[in-house]
Each structure stands twice: as C-alpha cells, then as structure tokens.
Amino acid sequence: MQQRIILVSLAAAALALGFGTASAKGNAAAGAKKAVACEACHGKDGNGTAPNYPALAGQYQDYLIEALHEYQTNGRTHPLVSGIHHRDNAIMNAMAAPLTEQDIEDITAYFSSLPSKLSDLSGKVQGSDDGLHSRG
Numbered sequence: 001m002q003q004r005i006i007l008v009s010l011a012a013a014a015l016a017l018g019f020g021t022a023s024a025k026g027n028a029a030a031g032a033k034k035a036v037a038c039e040a041c042h043g044k045d046g047n048g049t050a051p052n053y054p055a056l057a058g059q060y061q062d063y064l065i066e067a068l069h070e071y072q073t074n075g076r077t078h079p080l081v082s083g084i085h086h087r088d089n090a091i092m093n094a095m096a097a098p099l100t101e102q103d104i105e106d107i108t109a110y111f112s113s114l115p116s117k118l119s120d121l122s123g124k125v126q127g128s129d130d131g132l133h134s135r136g
C-alpha cells in the first residue's frame with residue numbers, strides 16, 4: 001500500500017514536470033493572428049505560395065523554432081563551433097528579427113498544427129525513375 005502511494009505520487013510529480021509529454025509551446029490561436037505577416041509567401045494553409053517558399057504546415061515545431069532563431073542571428077556561426085553555417089536569408093532574417101520568443105512559440109504552434117502536405121521525395125528528385133515517369 002505504502003509503495004503504491006509512493007508510485008502514484010512519483011507519477012504525478014513526473015506529469016507535473018512534463019516528463020513523457022510532448023511539450024507543445026505557444027498558443028496556436030494567438031499564432032494564427034500573428035502569422036498573417038507570413039502568409040503572403042508561406043500561404044494561408046502554410047504550404048507556400050510558390051516552390052521557393054518552404055511549407056511550414058505540419059512541420060515539427062522545434063524545427064521551425066530553431067530555423068527562426070537561426071535567421072534571427074543572421075547566419076552568425078557559434079563562436080565555439082566553427083564551420084557550421086546557420087541560416088542566412090535576407091528576407092527571413094528581416095521577417096524573424098522583430099519576433100519575440102512568445103511570437104515565435106505562438107506562430108510555430110500554429111503552423112505546425114496545420115495539415116501537412118509534406119511527403120517523401122518520390123518523383124521530386126532529379127534523375128530518379130519516379131521523377132522521369134511523373135514528369136512524362
């Protein structure tokens with residue numbers, strides 16, 4: 001009995017600390033409003049209005065957060081990790097610059113919650129058999 005109580009309280013403590021749960025950050029509803037600034041290029045559905053605008057819909061939130069942090073540092077490399085080049089894109093450096101941490105968490109929560117059209121690379125890699133067939 002005693003053991004059982006200890007186990008239950010350990011489980012409760014673990015839950016309270018967020019162990020074992022996917023830690024979603026931000027507020028997607030707030031992000032939807034803030035994402036209006038992004039839709040001209042990334043699309044209302046988050047899938048990009050043209051092939052040069054990457055799809056954000058359904059992307060891992062952590063990945064989107066990391067990308068925005070990298071644009072915010074304008075491609076500066078970490079002083080201790082030379083040779084690793086971070087993202088540096090004139091458009092996105094400017095778009096990411098004014099965002100607060102809260103903005104980033106909200107916006108990425110929103111885009112990652114949208115249905116993804118991401119698929120595998122079948123038919124999209126130049127020279128692959130799939131590509132030849134699907135292009136006709």
Ligand code: HEC
Binds near residue numbers: 055092095
């Ligand atoms: C004027 C067009 C434009 C606007 C507006 C824009 N983006 Fe982008 N975004 C781009 C382009 C172009 C890239 C690809 C840049 C590169 O090659 O690194 C990109 C890349 C990204 C990426 C990296 C995606 C990946 O898979 O690598 C993220 C995340 C992103 N944008 C988020 C945003 C957010 C959030 C906003 C609004 C605050 C926004 N963008 C507004 C054009 C735009």
